[in-house]
Amino acid sequence: MSNLIEGATGQWEVVIGLEVHAQVTSQAKLFSGAATAFGAEANSQVSLVDAGMPGMLPVINEVAIEQAVRSGLGLNAKINTYSVFDRKNYFYADLPQGYQISQYLQPIVGEGVVTVNLEDGSSRDIGVERLHLEQDAGKSIHDRHPTKTYIDLNRSGVALMEIVSKPDMRSAEEAGAYVRKVRAILRYLGTCDGNMEEGSMRADVNVSVRHPGDDLGTRAEIKNVNSIRFMQQAIHYETTRQIDILEDGGTIAQETRLFDAQTGTTRPMRSKEEAHDYRYFPDPDLLPLEFSDEFVEAIRATLPELPDDKKQRYMADLGLSEHDAQVLLAERDIALFFEAVATGRDAKVAANWVQGDFFALLGRAELDVADSPISGDQLGGLIDLITDGTISGKIAKDVLEMMFESGQDAGVIVEEKGLKQVSDTGALEGEIDKVIAANGDKVAEFQGGKVKVLGWFVGQIMQATKGKANPQMVNQLVREKLKP
Amino acid sequence: MSVDKATVARIAHLARIGVGEDELEPLASELSGILNWIEQLNEVDTDAVPPMASVHDEALRWRADVINDGGKQADVVANAPDGDQNNDGAFFTVPKVIE
Numbered sequence: 001m002s003n004l005i006e007g008a009t010g011q012w013e014v015v016i017g018l019e020v021h022a023q024v025t026s027q028a029k030l031f032s033g034a035a036t037a038f039g040a041e042a043n044s045q046v047s048l049v050d051a052g053m054p055g056m057l058p059v060i061n062e063v064a065i066e067q068a069v070r071s072g073l074g075l076n077a078k079i080n081t082y083s084v085f086d087r088k089n090y091f092y093a094d095l096p097q098g099y100q101i102s103q104y105l106q107p108i109v110g111e112g113v114v115t116v117n118l119e120d121g122s123s124r125d126i127g128v129e130r131l132h133l134e135q136d137a138g139k140s141i142h143d144r145h146p147t148k149t150y151i152d153l154n155r156s157g158v159a160l161m162e163i164v165s166k167p168d169m170r171s172a173e174e175a176g177a178y179v180r181k182v183r184a185i186l187r188y189l190g191t192c193d194g195n196m197e198e199g200s201m202r203a204d205v206n207v208s209v210r211h212p213g214d215d216l217g218t219r220a221e222i223k224n225v226n227s228i229r230f231m232q233q234a235i236h237y238e239t240t241r242q243i244d245i246l247e248d249g250g251t252i253a254q255e256t257r258l259f260d261a262q263t264g265t266t267r268p269m270r271s272k273e274e275a276h277d278y279r280y281f282p283d284p285d286l287l288p289l290e291f292s293d294e295f296v297e298a299i300r301a302t303l304p305e306l307p308d309d310k311k312q313r314y315m316a317d318l319g320l321s322e323h324d325a326q327v328l329l330a331e332r333d334i335a336l337f338f339e340a341v342a343t344g345r346d347a348k349v350a351a352n353w354v355q356g357d358f359f360a361l362l363g364r365a366e367l368d369v370a371d372s373p374i375s376g377d378q379l380g381g382l383i384d385l386i387t388d389g390t391i392s393g394k395i396a397k398d399v400l401e402m403m404f405e406s407g408q409d410a411g412v413i414v415e416e417k418g419l420k421q422v423s424d425t426g427a428l429e430g431e432i433d434k435v436i437a438a439n440g441d442k443v444a445e446f447q448g449g450k451v452k453v454l455g456w457f458v459g460q461i462m463q464a465t466k467g468k469a470n471p472q473m474v475n476q477l478v479r480e481k482l483k484p
Numbered sequence: 485m486s487v488d489k490a491t492v493a494r495i496a497h498l499a500r501i502g503v504g505e506d507e508l509e510p511l512a513s514e515l516s517g518i519l520n521w522i523e524q525l526n527e528v529d530t531d532a533v534p535p536m537a538s539v540h541d542e543a544l545r546w547r548a549d550v551i552n553d554g555g556k557q558a559d560v561v562a563n564a565p566d567g568d569q570n571n572d573g574a575f576f577t578v579p580k581v582i583e
Contacts, residue, residue, distance in 0.1 A: 026549050027549045027550065027551050028547075028549050028550060028551050028552075028553075032553055032554075033547070033550060033551055033552040033553035033554070034551070034553045034554030035551045035554055041557070041574075042557070042574055042575050043557045043560050043561055043574045043575065043576075044554065044555060044557045044574075045554045045555075046554055046556070046557070046560045047553035047554055047556075048556075048559075048560070049553075051560050059545055059546075059547045060544060060545075060546055060547065061546070061547055061548075061549050062546040062547065062548060062549060063548075063549035064549075065546065084537075089498075091500055092581075093576075093578040093581055140581065141575070142580065142581075142582055145577070145580075146580075147579065147580055148566070148577045148578065148579065148580055149577070149578050149579070149580050149581050149582075150575035150576070150577055151575060151576035151577070151578060152575060152576075153560070153576070277498060279498065282537070286544060287537050287538055287542070287543065287544040288537050288544065289544055290543060290544065
């Protein structure tokens, strides 16, 4: 598939690199004991370290270190057992220290690779340049006072992992697939919840264009994009903007831009024009971060099965199609649910129920899998009732809806509502005889060779029994009774 | 290595320190003097010496992931301008910064 864009001066190629900021899942902050939970009252989760009070010293959180190493292993990356924290200096109202503690020349994680899955079923390897630990800044609130900006430091000092890709992406689709894959990996690892609405994951997007084969063009950096859709819009806009400038004989300014979700455009950010000189230097409050290979191996030993391995297993061992495997493992919660349904049962049947009726009910209720009123085991129980002939597949759909509403087990509902399939030949024969007696003309049609009428009879009987008749059995009995 | 007036002005701006036009030249000369003095250290061959991060022979201390701080909203904003004047609770306030 070609991603080249036709321009007036020939073909153009867009080159994209991403810096994904992922909030580390931890109880306390990177260098203080204040809480990280989202949505707390303003400034209620702030220690004097996070507020940048003079003389306060940072002490590193061991879980943040473990989570960074775990993420690095999940990204197939080199782990650096010696890394250094630096100060990145700039002034901003929500940065009380006047610098962000980050890692510059010696990050905790080095080069890695992420395999992304594209719409057409193909996959591509995108390089990871590095992953480093850093502090988040506070939050500025502009819309609560006519002349003032309010600052909430609850986020200040929260641990972030900045994951920097190589400039390996060539389309908005690839960039979207990369972010989705990184998010899925971090969620499987439990190192970041990936919630973009709450700001636990956001991206800076570097975009440049060039004629294929040329050196890299000058890039623009679009800051703080907080959804995959916005990121793709920003890339499309930025690509067109840069090609237009270059084809008119202009040059691209290397600058930081902001994406405006209202208009779908990007514009230059004023305040950071001079901020590119961050004057990094090693933080004198922190010694280098060192740990042993054993520390890394102990973490490696606890890694869960990751999406790429799961895909292999779903296809090879469970016999699922690539498409089904991809849908079921894209989110960790879905994969766990599916595996609960499939354990000890036919995986393809389980996959169909999860992706079909179950997803439809979730969608209608606007719920995530994690909030489902029924568990995977309960859906499995429903499938068992179909398998052993207790209910028909058709009734099962109704039972699932009732389960979804009440949270009850399938067996309980079937028992209470009397939905058991009627496989009692005597009872069915009575119904069949009634229908045959009342429809002499249809009987004649069948006997005259119109075999399709058989289906009509089965339908009548299913209706008369409110769907509880065993369809195979009805079919067989009707066929016998209609024989001339 | 020497530092010129323009560099001093730029560093002062980055550090948000007000330096008057008449102070630039003397500062440039003082800073150049300090840098030249430090540069004498380059005469020592340190190729085989690992960088020293601290004079103490100790490792970085790690803390457990436990919430044992925070919950001191009033203390945190105690010295903030308008800390108690707005109705929205304990925010810091600054003149409006809008991108």
